[in-house]
Amino acid sequence: MANISTPATPAVAISARGLTKHFGSFEAVAGIDFDVYEGECFGLLGPNGAGKSTTIRMICCLTARTAGSLTVLGEPAVPGQRTIKGQLGVVSQEDYLDPALTVRENIEIHGRFYGQSPEVATLRATELLEFMQLDGKTNEQVRSLSGGMRRRLVIARALMGKPRLLVLDEPTTGLDPQARILVWRKVRELKAEGVTVLLTTHYMDEAQRLCDRLVVIDHGRILESGRPRELILRLVGRECLECPDIAPAVVDGLMATLRPEDEAWHEWQSDSWVLFSPNLSAILDRWEAAGIAPPLSYRRPAGLEDVFLRLTGRELRD
Amino acid sequence: MGGVNGMVWPRFTKGALMVFRRDFLSWVKYYRSSVLLNFGEPLTNLLALGFGLGAYVTKMSGDPFVDFIGPGLLAVTAMNAVTFDMSFEAYDRLNENGIYLSMITAPLHPAEIVGGEYLWEACRSLLYGLVFLVVLLPLGIVHSWWALLLPLPLLVTGMLFAGPALWVATAAKNHEQLFYYFTLVVTPMFMFSGVFFPLAHLPVVIRDLILLTPLVHVVNLTRALILGQFPPTLWQDILWIVGYTILFMALPGRRLSRRLTD
Numbered sequence: 001m002a003n004i005s006t007p008a009t010p011a012v013a014i015s016a017r018g019l020t021k022h023f024g025s026f027e028a029v030a031g032i033d034f035d036v037y038e039g040e041c042f043g044l045l046g047p048n049g050a051g052k053s054t055t056i057r058m059i060c061c062l063t064a065r066t067a068g069s070l071t072v073l074g075e076p077a078v079p080g081q082r083t084i085k086g087q088l089g090v091v092s093q094e095d096y097l098d099p100a101l102t103v104r105e106n107i108e109i110h111g112r113f114y115g116q117s118p119e120v121a122t123l124r125a126t127e128l129l130e131f132m133q134l135d136g137k138t139n140e141q142v143r144s145l146s147g148g149m150r151r152r153l154v155i156a157r158a159l160m161g162k163p164r165l166l167v168l169d170e171p172t173t174g175l176d177p178q179a180r181i182l183v184w185r186k187v188r189e190l191k192a193e194g195v196t197v198l199l200t201t202h203y204m205d206e207a208q209r210l211c212d213r214l215v216v217i218d219h220g221r222i223l224e225s226g227r228p229r230e231l232i233l234r235l236v237g238r239e240c241l242e243c244p245d246i247a248p249a250v251v252d253g254l255m256a257t258l259r260p261e262d263e264a265w266h267e268w269q270s271d272s273w274v275l276f277s278p279n280l281s282a283i284l285d286r287w288e289a290a291g292i293a294p295p296l297s298y299r300r301p302a303g304l305e306d307v308f309l310r311l312t313g314r315e316l317r318d
Numbered sequence: 319m320g321g322v323n324g325m326v327w328p329r330f331t332k333g334a335l336m337v338f339r340r341d342f343l344s345w346v347k348y349y350r351s352s353v354l355l356n357f358g359e360p361l362t363n364l365l366a367l368g369f370g371l372g373a374y375v376t377k378m379s380g381d382p383f384v385d386f387i388g389p390g391l392l393a394v395t396a397m398n399a400v401t402f403d404m405s406f407e408a409y410d411r412l413n414e415n416g417i418y419l420s421m422i423t424a425p426l427h428p429a430e431i432v433g434g435e436y437l438w439e440a441c442r443s444l445l446y447g448l449v450f451l452v453v454l455l456p457l458g459i460v461h462s463w464w465a466l467l468l469p470l471p472l473l474v475t476g477m478l479f480a481g482p483a484l485w486v487a488t489a490a491k492n493h494e495q496l497f498y499y500f501t502l503v504v505t506p507m508f509m510f511s512g513v514f515f516p517l518a519h520l521p522v523v524i525r526d527l528i529l530l531t532p533l534v535h536v537v538n539l540t541r542a543l544i545l546g547q548f549p550p551t552l553w554q555d556i557l558w559i560v561g562y563t564i565l566f567m568a569l570p571g572r573r574l575s576r577r578l579t580d
Contacts, residue, residue: 060423061579062422062423062578063579063580064579080427085422085424085425086425090423092416092419092423094416096415096416096419096420098344098420099415100343101340101347105343109336109339109340110424112336112339113333113336113421113424113425113426114424114425115332115425141347157420160424161424
């Protein structure tokens with residue numbers, strides 16, 4: 001008998017199983033499994049060269065996978081797959097815009113590439129220029145735009161085809177804080193309309209704010225996956241003590257006071273020494289009593305950045 | 319993924335028309351400087367060689383020298399207008415400003431991009447060829463009503479030279495390599511394709527070699543139509559032009575496809 005009960009899990013927008021991509025002998029993506037549910041914002045985090053861009057290119061049907069399976073919006077993702085591409089909006093890392101065309105022409109022609117009639121493309125362009133707050137710039141050449149405006153235009157262009165799945169590859173890199181906040185607001189509005197969002201970013205505060213779930217990948221493999229809050233609690237705990245500009249000798253003295261039941265671990269983040277422990281108050285009391293509490297230190301909530309550094313290490317990648 | 323290992327022929331679809339439209343919108347912004355750039359050189363050649371050198375050469379196969387080179391330069395103008403656009407401009411669309419990338423990210427196939435580019439280059443060839451014809455008219459170089467048929471060979475010429483140039487653009491690793499195409503292919507063809515002197519007096523081997531290249535046949539055809547003189551071998555020129563156009567048509571598709579989806 002067929003199972004007619006409603007599925008317990010939400011509909012899947014992207015499903016990867018053993019997804020692998022080789023470039024010659026180099027394994028850019030080494031067999032990863034993940035699901036992205038419809039209507040959520042899913043983060044793909046990792047250092048440069050981790051395999052994020054290759055994964056995104058496979059999802060966008062721009063490069064063929066070497067092995068494994070990849071289903072996007074119900075169809076197998078292979079290069080030239082038009083059914084998927086027609087429902088996809090892509091914001092690439094680079095602000096590729098047509099330098100000869102005006103702001104409006106840049107996105108109108110993109111709508112025409114999706115097969116829209118001139119009337120529909122014009123209407124949609126007007127809506128989106130307003131949505132991305134570019135309506136004062138419609139007839140300007142794109143080279144006269146600021147970095148933030150160019151980025152907003154690229155996002156508007158990605159929305160021309162009314163995508164079910166929006167791929168944002170580092171959407172806010174190089175933007176000022178005001179422009180970033182605008183982009184975040186727009187992403188939330190799109191999500192509220194039911195658009196699925198796939199996001200890569202190097203800003204962990206951004207991922208923490210926007211992502212419902214995320215994976216951290218490095219060297220082509222998934223290191224961890226989960227909800228941001230859950231990952232933080234599981235991997236680094238609720239809070240930490242950050243001590244900027246502290247001498248290593250002082251740190252040695254502080255470390256000597258730690259006990260196994262503190263479940264403490266520590267790391268250097270740049271010039272700051274950071275101590276993580278579920279027992280932070282007890283440790284601080286002990287230091288206070290011993291008169292060795294570091295004068296310049298502050299307690300702060302642990303964040304996704306701490307998770308990221310713990311998982312991927314501190315050495316520079318490229 | 320069919321087509322990766324085989325030939326990728328251009329597709330002349332609605333999507334290709336939109337690629338054409340992008341090229342047109344872009345050209346409209348620059349047409350003044352673009353027209354000037356594409357006419358400066360052939361016009362200089364026509365005036366300096368046709369009237370300057372021509373004063374000494376006087377007759378060429380029975381025609382005034384300027385009558386001889388005018389129709390040939392028209393063919394060259396068409397070739398150059400197409401070749402510049404499909405080499406340097408196409409290289410930038412592929413490598414510098416992501417225009418082809420944004421096209422295939424939207425649901426266009428690389429074969430539709432090639433199709434759209436061919437349509438546009440056919441029009442460029444027509445446009446620049448006809449404007450050059452308008453320059454030839456007051457100089458008294460156009461001798462025949464057959465010249466009214468020129469749009470047809472001009473459209474085909476655009477397609478003919480678009481393929482090889484776009485192939486070079488997809489293969490080049492930098493702008494310098496594009497210059498090789500001009501230095502090693504385009505310029506020699508320009509000098510030796512019967513634009514400036516008839517091939518009749520060249521050694522047979524060299525003449526036959528030249529007849530294996532495409533431009534000479536276009537020159538023969540435009541000259542025949544403009545001067546109203548039809549040599550008995552003209553049908554061979556037409557066959558060569560059609561043959562090369564078809565042969566070159568599938569040249570860039572596969573490589574462009576690989577460059578965009580690898």
